[in-house]
Amino acid sequence: MIIRRKPDISSSEITPEGVYLNRRTFVKKAAAAGVIGSALGPQALAGATPRQEIHPRFATLSSEMDEPLNSYEEITTYNNFYEFGTRKSDPAENSGAFNPRPWKVQIGGLVNKPGDYELDDILSGITMEDRVYRLRCVEAWSMVIPWYGFPLSALINKVEPQPSARYIEMKTIVRPDEMPGQRFPILDWPYIEGLRMDEAMHPLTILATGVYGMDLPNQNGAPLRLVVPWKYGFKGVKSIQSINFVEEMPVNTWQVQNANEYGFFANVNPDVSHPRWSQARETRLPGFRKDFETMMFNGYTDQVQHLYAGMDLARWK
Template structure:
């Protein structure tokens, strides 16, 4: 009997898995650096984020590649094509960056981005991301819980909703010229949603700072809601008493609702939400899960609410 002996591979020859998984990123960074050197100033390089304290993985599914996550984006300020943000977002200056926190709170302030983040520990969160357009990805975000920032601002009893505003810079955002949405991009959450431990203020991706096309330098990630709820490049967080107007609801209230929780049973007008296509797959055959699979953690917030009406 022939028993085959395994080839001798020294452990030093083996690329460890996290490193292997990030191979594309390495290539991307290397090419990015080259392009950066060629056209100084246009390509925004990522900086590694040290001291990521905690890693939370909420799915055992395969994480999408850096290339996929950074080349297929909806960020209409840079154009409506999926590739436009990657192509044009490099122009956006993200440093220095100030976030205004105001409205119904005891401690309104203008924070430099660094000061906003510094008091808290950075965490990696691997989340499913479900777009309202019925495609999905799995993304390794890095950030801090929004709840930490909210608590520090000490919202008053009048603060029932939180409104988020995206930066508006016509000179750096070519998509603004063609119109379409009521800029600046505005989103909102109910206070309990904002305080939920899953709600993340993301500042990084794959262990590095965010790319501009993904909403650098700071964006919102709410994994049980459709992706558009996650406002990008946030410049203002405001505590308000009334439900804020949000850009997409204003654009087309028949297609989009304020809550926009991922729900396979409710499909307003445009998309059938019962299934989704996990990119880069070809077929939209994956069954969409209630609250994008985070029902156990979030459904109690919506107990007794008619989700067909409040979609």
């Protein structure tokens, strides 16, 4: 299934970027920049220019449906990461004091090799790769993001889960000194997310350490975050401090916050509305119009539908 999106007149087309972009959009942007570019103030790109130059391989990279990538600036300045504040601009603005290195991941529960693992040890011997995924937020917007990471299954196999482990539970680190959002009980910190073991072992499920081939900026969940492309974005727990292998279904943060709205599975599903908005359509950022038809399992149906065979997806939402 190839779905091509009509190009909108989007703000990106009149926004010159400080970063090198996908070739297709680059051509359009270059044309637009000649018209409006001179009006751009220098503040517009503050905090969004990558430390290194973006590798040329991203100039030709797109999703498997041939969707262009969102820009580095879009991906790193518009974030839901309540640990740094509840506005989308807060994480980029308030995460400067966060120190993602050195980093240890506590692995425990029903595994043969529990322990505090140095991130560098986890990463040694693992092959990193670019994964271009659609990210569909439960708030009905979406982006196309080139993550850099590795399959979660590689880590799981390393620590040898026991047969009784049916779920994994992952937690974000708690550091109110470095994460100003955690100084208020907006959510019940730490942020908790989980996956069923077969979801966790699925080859599409990755732990990302980077975006556009470079280390994750703090606002995107440095140094290690979960990415599950067929689920709503909030499942992607950031700055992971612990991974626990358990028998019972974990209770994730948004379920505690409001059980009516968010379930454990949170698979992208255009037919199951959120109480506050329809999930049938989404705004593909940086576009203006919410006219992109949301795809079942965010377009990954062929790869993941077998995981949910026989399940009533309206109930297990």
